[in-house]
Amino acid sequence: MKILVLGGDGYLGWPTALHLSEHGHEVAVADNFARRHYDDELGVESLVPIEPLRARIAVWKELTGSRIGCYIGDLTDALFTYRMIGDFRPDAVVHFAEQRAAPYSMIDRGHAVYTQHNNVLGTLNLLYAIAEIDPSVHLVKLGTMGEYGTPNIDIEEGWLDIEHNGRRDRVMYPKRPGSFYHLSKVHDTHNIEFACRIWDLRATDLNQGVVYGQQTPETSRDERLATRFDYDAVFGTVLNRFVIQAVIGHPLTVYGSGGQTRGLIDIRDTVRCIQIACENPANRGEFRVFNQMTESMSVREIADTVARAFPGDVTIENLENPRVEAPEHYYNVRHTKLVELGLEPHLLSDTLIESLFEITKRYAHRVRPEALRPTVNWRTPASG
Amino acid sequence: MKILVLGGDGYLGWPTALHLSEHGHEVAVADNFARRHYDDELGVESLVPIEPLRARIAVWKELTGSRIGCYIGDLTDALFTYRMIGDFRPDAVVHFAEQRAAPYSMIDRGHAVYTQHNNVLGTLNLLYAIAEIDPSVHLVKLGTMGEYGTPNIDIEEGWLDIEHNGRRDRVMYPKRPGSFYHLSKVHDTHNIEFACRIWDLRATDLNQGVVYGQQTPETSRDERLATRFDYDAVFGTVLNRFVIQAVIGHPLTVYGSGGQTRGLIDIRDTVRCIQIACENPANRGEFRVFNQMTESMSVREIADTVARAFPGDVTIENLENPRVEAPEHYYNVRHTKLVELGLEPHLLSDTLIESLFEITKRYAHRVRPEALRPTVNWRTPASG
Numbered sequence: 001m002k003i004l005v006l007g008g009d010g011y012l013g014w015p016t017a018l019h020l021s022e023h024g025h026e027v028a029v030a031d032n033f034a035r036r037h038y039d040d041e042l043g044v045e046s047l048v049p050i051e052p053l054r055a056r057i058a059v060w061k062e063l064t065g066s067r068i069g070c071y072i073g074d075l076t077d078a079l080f081t082y083r084m085i086g087d088f089r090p091d092a093v094v095h096f097a098e099q100r101a102a103p104y105s106m107i108d109r110g111h112a113v114y115t116q117h118n119n120v121l122g123t124l125n126l127l128y129a130i131a132e133i134d135p136s137v138h139l140v141k142l143g144t145m146g147e148y149g150t151p152n153i154d155i156e157e158g159w160l161d162i163e164h165n166g167r168r169d170r171v172m173y174p175k176r177p178g179s180f181y182h183l184s185k186v187h188d189t190h191n192i193e194f195a196c197r198i199w200d201l202r203a204t205d206l207n208q209g210v211v212y213g214q215q216t217p218e219t220s221r222d223e224r225l226a227t228r229f230d231y232d233a234v235f236g237t238v239l240n241r242f243v244i245q246a247v248i249g250h251p252l253t254v255y256g257s258g259g260q261t262r263g264l265i266d267i268r269d270t271v272r273c274i275q276i277a278c279e280n281p282a283n284r285g286e287f288r289v290f291n292q293m294t295e296s297m298s299v300r301e302i303a304d305t306v307a308r309a310f311p312g313d314v315t316i317e318n319l320e321n322p323r324v325e326a327p328e329h330y331y332n333v334r335h336t337k338l339v340e341l342g343l344e345p346h347l348l349s350d351t352l353i354e355s356l357f358e359i360t361k362r363y364a365h366r367v368r369p370e371a372l373r374p375t376v377n378w379r380t381p382a383s384g
Numbered sequence: 385m386k387i388l389v390l391g392g393d394g395y396l397g398w399p400t401a402l403h404l405s406e407h408g409h410e411v412a413v414a415d416n417f418a419r420r421h422y423d424d425e426l427g428v429e430s431l432v433p434i435e436p437l438r439a440r441i442a443v444w445k446e447l448t449g450s451r452i453g454c455y456i457g458d459l460t461d462a463l464f465t466y467r468m469i470g471d472f473r474p475d476a477v478v479h480f481a482e483q484r485a486a487p488y489s490m491i492d493r494g495h496a497v498y499t500q501h502n503n504v505l506g507t508l509n510l511l512y513a514i515a516e517i518d519p520s521v522h523l524v525k526l527g528t529m530g531e532y533g534t535p536n537i538d539i540e541e542g543w544l545d546i547e548h549n550g551r552r553d554r555v556m557y558p559k560r561p562g563s564f565y566h567l568s569k570v571h572d573t574h575n576i577e578f579a580c581r582i583w584d585l586r587a588t589d590l591n592q593g594v595v596y597g598q599q600t601p602e603t604s605r606d607e608r609l610a611t612r613f614d615y616d617a618v619f620g621t622v623l624n625r626f627v628i629q630a631v632i633g634h635p636l637t638v639y640g641s642g643g644q645t646r647g648l649i650d651i652r653d654t655v656r657c658i659q660i661a662c663e664n665p666a667n668r669g670e671f672r673v674f675n676q677m678t679e680s681m682s683v684r685e686i687a688d689t690v691a692r693a694f695p696g697d698v699t700i701e702n703l704e705n706p707r708v709e710a711p712e713h714y715y716n717v718r719h720t721k722l723v724e725l726g727l728e729p730h731l732l733s734d735t736l737i738e739s740l741f742e743i744t745k746r747y748a749h750r751v752r753p754e755a756l757r758p759t760v761n762w763r764t765p766a767s768g
Contacts, residue, residue, distance in 0.1 A: 191567055
C-alpha cells in the first residue's frame with residue numbers, strides 16, 4: 001500500500017519509513033526538519049551522526065532499489081498539507097510529525113505554546129485534508145502512554161466501559177497527563193475521535209511507551225542509514241540516556257526515588273507495530289486506540305538493569321525530580337491488541353543493552369556531559 | 385475584590401462586568417472586539433443595537449459613579465496578557481474571551497483552526513501570566529455543558545468517582561464533545577487542570593448551558609447599556625432564536641426531530657453564578673468544576689414553550705439536522721454546587737419569554753431572515 005510517513009526524518013519516523021519500504025510498501029516521507037533545529041537551539045546533537053534526509057534516501061535506493069518519496073514542509077501550512085495528500089494519495093498516513101519531548105514543552109511559555117500550536121493545529125489541518133481529499137485514508141497517529149497519567153485503576157486501550165449509578169456506557173478513557181506536550185496529544189486524541197465521528201474517517205491512535213534502542217534490521221545495513229540517538233535531558237529517553245551515562249562514567253540520573261513507572265518498547269517493535277497498524281486498518285468511522293508498549297518498569301528498575309548489564313562501575317544519583325508526578329503509583333496497563341494482530345515483543349534484554357554500549361562507546365567523544373542533567377523544572381513557569 | 389473580565393464587550397461579559405461593579409467589586413474589562421468583527425464577516429448584527437465599549441463604560445460611570453477599567457488587546461499576544469495582569473493585579477479573572485459558537489468553528493478548516501488557536505493558546509498565555517505574576521489569582525473560566533457530549537450515564541460536575549476492576553479513583557469526567565469549538569473548551573479544561581496541579585493555581589471551570597434572555601437588572605437601567613441579542617444560525621442561542629422567529633412570523637427552525645436535550649440558564653443567573661464563583665474562590669491547587677445550568681429541555685420542548693407563550697400563530701419546521709448529534713439520548717446532569725453556594729435559579733417562565741417578545745418587536749426591522757437558517761453543515765469538511 002501507499003504509506004506517507006510524516007516526521008520521516010526523526011528518531012522513529014526514519015526507521016519506520018525504511019521498515020515499511022522493506023516490507024513492500026510504497027513509501028514517502030515528509031518533514032520540516034524541526035527536530036534538527038531543536039539541536040541547534042539546545043546546542044546538542046544526536047550521539048550517532050545522521051546523514052541529511054535526501055542523502056539517506058539515496059543510500060536506501062542504492063542498497064535496495066526502492067525509492068522513498070520526499071515532501072519538505074510543515075503541517076501547520078495547510079496548503080502544503082493539502083497538496084501533499086493530494087499529490088501522494090496515500091492509503092495510510094503515519095503521523096510522527098509532532099514535537100515529542102515533555103521537557104521541551106515545559107522550557108517556558110513560548111515552548112508550551114509552540115508545542116500545542118504545532119501538534120494540535122498541524123493535526124487539525126491534516127484531518128481536514130484527509131476528510132476533503134480522501135476520507136478513506138487510514139490515519140495512524142502516534143500518541144503516548146503519558147496521555148493517561150497514572151490513574152489508580154487499570155489503564156485500558158483508549159476506551160473504558162463503565163457503570164455509574166446503575167447505568168453503563170463506553171467512554172473515552174479519562175486522561176490526566178503530566179506536561180504541555182502530553183496534553184497536546186490528549187487534545188489530538190479528542191480532535192481525531194470527533195473527526196472519525198462526523199466525517200467517517202478511520203484512525204488508529206498508538207499510545208506509545210518510552211522507546212529504547214537505536215537500530216533496526218534496516219538501519220543497521222549501512223551506517224549512513226543510522227537514526228538519531230539522543231542522550232540529553234530534553235530529548236533523550238530514559239533508558240538510552242542511562243546507557244550513555246554508564247559508558248561515559250557519569251552517574252545515572254534518576255529523578256526522585258525512581259518509583260515512577262514507565263511503559264517501554266524496543267525500537268524494533270515500534271516499527272513493527274506501525275506496520276501491523278497500517279496492514280490492519282481501522283474501519284471507516286472507527287477511532288481505535290492501541291497501547292504500544294511491551295513491558296512496564298520503574299525508573300529505578302531501568303537504572304538497575306543498565307547498571308547490572310554494564311561491564312564496569314556504575315553509580316546511581318537520585319536528583320530532585322524536576323517533574324511534577326507521583327513518586328510511587330499503581331500502574332497496570334492493558335496492551336494486548338497489537339499482540340493479537342501479530343506483534344511478537346522483544347523484551348528488554350542484556351543483549352540489547354550491550355549493543356547500545358557498543359554504539360555509545362564508538363561515539364562517546366561526542367557527548368556533552370552538561371546536557372545530561374535536567375535544566376527544565378515543571379514547578380517554575382517562565383515567560384519567553 | 386478586583387475582578388478582570390476578559391471578553392467584557394461580549395453578550396455575557398458585559399452584563400457580568402456591570403453586575404460585579406454593581407455589587408461593589410473593582411472591575412476592569414478586556415476585549416479584542418473579535419465578536420464585532422464576526423458580525424462584519426457574517427453580515428449580521430445584534431438585533432438590539434449596542435454602543436461602543438468605551439461609550440457604555442462612560443454611561444455606567446455617569447449613572448452609578450463606578451469606574452470600569454478597560455484593556456484593549458488579544459490574549460494570544462503574550463506581552464499584552466502579561467502587562468494587563470501585571471498592571472491590574474486582579475484577585476479574580478473571569479475568562480469569557482473565547483470564540484463561543486459551535487457553528488462558527490465548523491464553517492471550514494480556517495475557522496476550526498482559528499477557534500482552537502484563539503481559545504486554547506490564548507488561555508495558555510493567561511495561565512502562564514497568572515502563574516508567573518501572581519499564582520494566587522482565581523481563574524473563573526467559562527466552559528460549556530457541550531464538553532460532556534451526551535453520555536449514557538449521569539453527568540457529574542467535572543470529576544467522576546469510578547470503580548473499575550475492583551479499584552477506585554476520582555478521574556476527570558470523560559468528554560466527547562460535538563464541535564471543534566466544544567473541543568477547544570475540553571482542551572482548555574485539561575490545560576487548566578494541569579496548571580493547577582503543577583503551579584498550585586486555583587481555578588473554577590463553569591460548564592455553562594445554553595443562555596437565554598437579554599436583560600439583567602443592570603443592563604436594563606439604560607438602553608445604552610444593552611448587551612448583544614443574536615438571532616442568526618451561527619451565534620444565536622436556540623431559545624433566543626426561536627423568540628425572534630416567532631415575532632417575525634418565521635417558522636421555528638428545529639434541527640431534526642428536536643429530541644436533543646440542552647441544559648439551559650437565564651442570563652440573570654449567569655451573572656449571579658459568576659459573582660458566586662468569584663466571591664467563593666477555589667483553594668490553591670484546586671481545579672473545581674460547576675455545571676452552570678438550571679434546567680434541561682429538549683429542543684422540541686423549547687420550541688413548544690416559545691410557541692405556547694407567543695400571542696399569535698407559530699409554526700415549527702423540522703430541518704435536517706446540520707450537526708452530527710444523537711437525535712434522542714439520556715441526559716441527566718448534576719448541577720447542585722452553585723445552588724449550595726447561594727444561587728436561586730430563575731426557571732424558564734412565560735414572563736421571561738414575553739419580555740423577549742417585546743424587545744424583539746421593537747427591533748424586528750433589523751432582522752435579516754436569511755440569517756436564521758443554518759448554512760454550516762458538520763458533515764461537509766471545507767478548506768478555507
